Amino acid sequence: MPTDNDNHVDRRTVLKYAGTAGAVGLAGCSGNGGDGGDGSDGSDGSDGSDGSDGSDGSDGGDDAFEVGVTMGQMDSGLDPQDHAETNTEIIVGQLYEGLLDRDKEGGIIAGLANEWERTDDGSVRFMLRDGLTFHNGDDVTPEDVRYSIRRIVFEDVGIVSPQSNDLGSVSEVTTGDGQVTVSFEGYNPIAFQLFATNGPVMQQSWVEENGGDYINRNANGTGPFQLSEYDSGNEVLYEPFEDYWDGAPEVDELRMSASSESSTRVNQLLAEETDIVTNVPPNEVSRVEGSDVASINSVASARIIFLQMRYDVEPFSSQQFRQAMNHAVDVESIIESVLNGFGNITAQPTLDGHVGHNPDIDPYPYDPEEAERLVEESGHAGVEITLETPIGRYLRDVEIAQAAANQIDSLSNVSCEVEQREFSSLVQDVTAPNIEDRPHFNLLGWGNAEFDGSQTLTPLLSSSGALTVLENDELDGLLEDAEATEDPDERVDILQEANQLAHDLAPWVFMHQQFSVYGVSDDISWEPRADEFIDPDTATQQ
Amino acid sequence: MSLGRFAVKRSLQGIGVVWGVVTVVFALRFVTPGSPINAVAPLDASQETRQAIAAELGLDQPLYVQYLQYIFDLLRGDMGFSYIKGQDVVTLVFGRLPATIELAVAASVVAIILAIPLGVISATRRNEPVDYGATLLSLGGISTPNFWLGIMLILVFAVEFNIFNTSGRGVDVGDVALSLVGPEPVLGTLLTWLAYITLPAIALGTYFMALITRLTRSGMLDELSKGYVQAARAKGLPQTLIRYKHALRNTLIPVITVLGLQLGTLIGGAVITEAVFSWPGLGSLVIDSINDRDWPTLQGSLIVIGTSFVFVNILVDVVYAYLDPEVVND
Numbered sequence: 099m100p101t102d103n104d105n106h107v108d109r110r111t112v113l114k115y116a117g118t119a120g121a122v123g124l125a126g127c128s129g130n131g132g133d134g135g136d137g138s139d140g141s142d143g144s145d146g147s148d149g150s151d152g153s154d155g156s157d158g159g160d161d162a163f164e165v166g167v168t169m170g171q172m173d174s175g176l177d178p179q180d181h182a183e184t185n186t187e188i189i190v191g192q193l194y195e196g197l198l199d200r201d202k203e204g205g206i207i208a209g210l211a212n213e214w215e216r217t218d219d220g221s222v223r224f225m226l227r228d229g230l231t232f233h234n235g236d237d238v239t240p241e242d243v244r245y246s247i248r249r250i251v252f253e254d255v256g257i258v259s260p261q262s263n264d265l266g267s268v269s270e271v272t273t274g275d276g277q278v279t280v281s282f283e284g285y286n287p288i289a290f291q292l293f294a295t296n297g298p299v300m301q302q303s304w305v306e307e308n309g310g311d312y313i314n315r316n317a318n319g320t321g322p323f324q325l326s327e328y329d330s331g332n333e334v335l336y337e338p339f340e341d342y343w344d345g346a347p348e349v350d351e352l353r354m355s356a357s358s359e360s361s362t363r364v365n366q367l368l369a370e371e372t373d374i375v376t377n378v379p380p381n382e383v384s385r386v387e388g389s390d391v392a393s394i395n396s397v398a399s400a401r402i403i404f405l406q407m408r409y410d411v412e413p414f415s416s417q418q419f420r421q422a423m424n425h426a427v428d429v430e431s432i433i434e435s436v437l438n439g440f441g442n443i444t445a446q447p448t449l450d451g452h453v454g455h456n457p458d459i460d461p462y463p464y465d466p467e468e469a470e471r472l473v474e475e476s477g478h479a480g481v482e483i484t485l486e487t488p489i490g491r492y493l494r495d496v497e498i499a500q501a502a503a504n505q506i507d508s509l510s511n512v513s514c515e516v517e518q519r520e521f522s523s524l525v526q527d528v529t530a531p532n533i534e535d536r537p538h539f540n541l542l543g544w545g546n547a548e549f550d551g552s553q554t555l556t557p558l559l560s561s562s563g564a565l566t567v568l569e570n571d572e573l574d575g576l577l578e579d580a581e582a583t584e585d586p587d588e589r590v591d592i593l594q595e596a597n598q599l600a601h602d603l604a605p606w607v608f609m610h611q612q613f614s615v616y617g618v619s620d621d622i623s624w625e626p627r628a629d630e631f632i633d634p635d636t637a638t639q640q
Numbered sequence: 641m642s643l644g645r646f647a648v649k650r651s652l653q654g655i656g657v658v659w660g661v662v663t664v665v666f667a668l669r670f671v672t673p674g675s676p677i678n679a680v681a682p683l684d685a686s687q688e689t690r691q692a693i694a695a696e697l698g699l700d701q702p703l704y705v706q707y708l709q710y711i712f713d714l715l716r717g718d719m720g721f722s723y724i725k726g727q728d729v730v731t732l733v734f735g736r737l738p739a740t741i742e743l744a745v746a747a748s749v750v751a752i753i754l755a756i757p758l759g760v761i762s763a764t765r766r767n768e769p770v771d772y773g774a775t776l777l778s779l780g781g782i783s784t785p786n787f788w789l790g791i792m793l794i795l796v797f798a799v800e801f802n803i804f805n806t807s808g809r810g811v812d813v814g815d816v817a818l819s820l821v822g823p824e825p826v827l828g829t830l831l832t833w834l835a836y837i838t839l840p841a842i843a844l845g846t847y848f849m850a851l852i853t854r855l856t857r858s859g860m861l862d863e864l865s866k867g868y869v870q871a872a873r874a875k876g877l878p879q880t881l882i883r884y885k886h887a888l889r890n891t892l893i894p895v896i897t898v899l900g901l902q903l904g905t906l907i908g909g910a911v912i913t914e915a916v917f918s919w920p921g922l923g924s925l926v927i928d929s930i931n932d933r934d935w936p937t938l939q940g941s942l943i944v945i946g947t948s949f950v951f952v953n954i955l956v957d958v959v960y961a962y963l964d965p966e967v968v969n970d
Contacts, residue, residue, distance in 0.1 A: 171928065171931075172928075174724045174725055175727060176726075182680070182685075253692060257696075258692045258695075258696045260680050260685065260689070263682055263684060263686060263689055264682075310726060311721075311727055311731075313726075314725065314727055330735065331725070331920060331924065331928065332808075332809070332920035333808075333920075355808065355918070357807055358924075358927065359915060361791060362916060365795070365798060365807070366806050368799050369802060370802075371805060371808070520673070522673070523673035525678045526675050526678055529678065531687050544683075558684075563684070564684040564687075
């Protein structure tokens, strides 16, 4: 965020004050012309120190490094264990940390634990760093870690945590001298992946002494930033935690705010009111790139977009028909024309870079003639289908669905139309307890925060998956084997085989890997992460 | 009927309207597709987790139990707990209300300051270029969607010329007042406040301004043609005195009525403007609540908006009855 020693901002500040002084003058014109003289007072405002506006970084009075982040939505409270969505995770993730963490590419790195190992009985043990403290100055103890994990998993500890699914197979947590051991119901091959994404640590006494309302408006974590001001639904201000175990961040003040309108976010960036804006739509990219104050920074995310086809209803019960749909959609052209190139074509449920990705699988080639042939062979020529899509949930979801449906509709023997649905309504059907109540054909996106193929394959394609549209014994068997295999290499082989099978079964039209597209001020240097989390503590001043 | 009885009667009617609002808003929850559980639970949450969340939120209770509980809580001043924000709804809603009132009042001030002089000038210089200009401006103001106007104002005055801020609230008006009345008054806070509020106030107030301009113009034309004005002119009173002391005064009675009613509309109608300018008021809260299926917060917000509207209406009725006792007898 620009500061007062920035010439460009000086100009802006002067203009702003002149303009506002003009507004005062204009208001004064209505009754007393003499009030127009207030305009001359605009010079008072050029002294940034006069303004008590702490939220506008451009008015700051020194060369402090201030960073503003504007997202699409604010948090749902500051309790790090009582939410399950990205925006809140970004806001509370500055304040709280787990035992392990991830680097920008998604690899597992140390967090509050600097060593971790699997014990002989399949449990996992974490050794805590020395000298860890919470923001209130109290030491982090193994009991705090135990309490935090148990608070997520066991309802009787305090809350029904929406994150319980992620750590659901934890059976018990025990503590030792500077260490914590976590046991699971059976062997858990992705225990470390789970703890690299989940399990923010809270102080037991602080939680127990304060009610839910307080915990949702205050914070006491171990993260690189500590809370300085919380204005629910409006903005959150942070200051660096000087005793942070990895050294206090370079950023002197961090401000997180939100605007649901993407154009408003881009306008804020171009007016130099913020430094990082999320989800810049493709049609706004050129405006950012064409400016002299900001640029676009994008990264392939851990989110895959696909068109689900339910295996138990015609015509999607035919594997040939499902494969035909994959041949009918020109994903490359959709990425190019609808997403301005911000996407990678996919061929399997597991994304490149995730555990179990099979590099030998190629995407279905765009081949309308082959698609028509397969439709004929399936016996469903002349069928009419409807593609249901959420509105505004994923980057250009409606436009993507319309493009895909048009291409399917252009086949000589299939008619396809789009039905737009509000996400909350669609998701109620997608998550219906019985598969019979789920949509036949719909667009969906899935974020795999653990970077492990099983976390996509199991919930979405195994017979018992919460969102499944497929029932296949062979795939179920492979996934069960992957769950029980202790040898990591062997597990990768099994998952790769499962991905090949999923490709062949074609329960989805494999679309693309979504990109996270950020607008970033030229005043800072910051690289985005693959897991959609934003880490302003890694930003540096340009 | 005395004025007091009239006020009591209107208040009782108002309570009935508020109860209706509460009931309709509560019923909306059950006819709108989408469950709040999906806003809380991850997509792949098990059915057990979903049921546990439903039980925690009280959503597993029969409809009439939920309704009666809600009414009972409301009477005790408890609007419930937002399972999305993790906070009391009362805290959330009343935390946002000042920003919305501030914006509504600022929009009204912008509108009134421009509209009344414009309406008077337009009426006194009827069929002259200034009248055509004012008519054109009014027509533009009435027919321009405020979200589009907001976006254009941002692009021109905030992004292109960097004069005002694109969005947000900056400082609240209370801080401005404190900075001006302190031992060492500073202008910086006032200027910062203006940098944030000017554009949304214009965007929200333009329609209002156009409406009042038209109302003032027609009212003034009506008054200026009346006998008492002719008599005043015959007596040789100055034109300025006739226009502003006599004619405008009478014109303002219906204008004030509309002003009062429109203030309620502004509080409820700022939803789009608040979204465009990321203004942290009730409107933004309503939009967030709808997107999140945060029913307790949405219900609380709509009840406050509805109650404000009813309250302003009652106030206007009572003031009108005070000014014109015939209304009470009607």
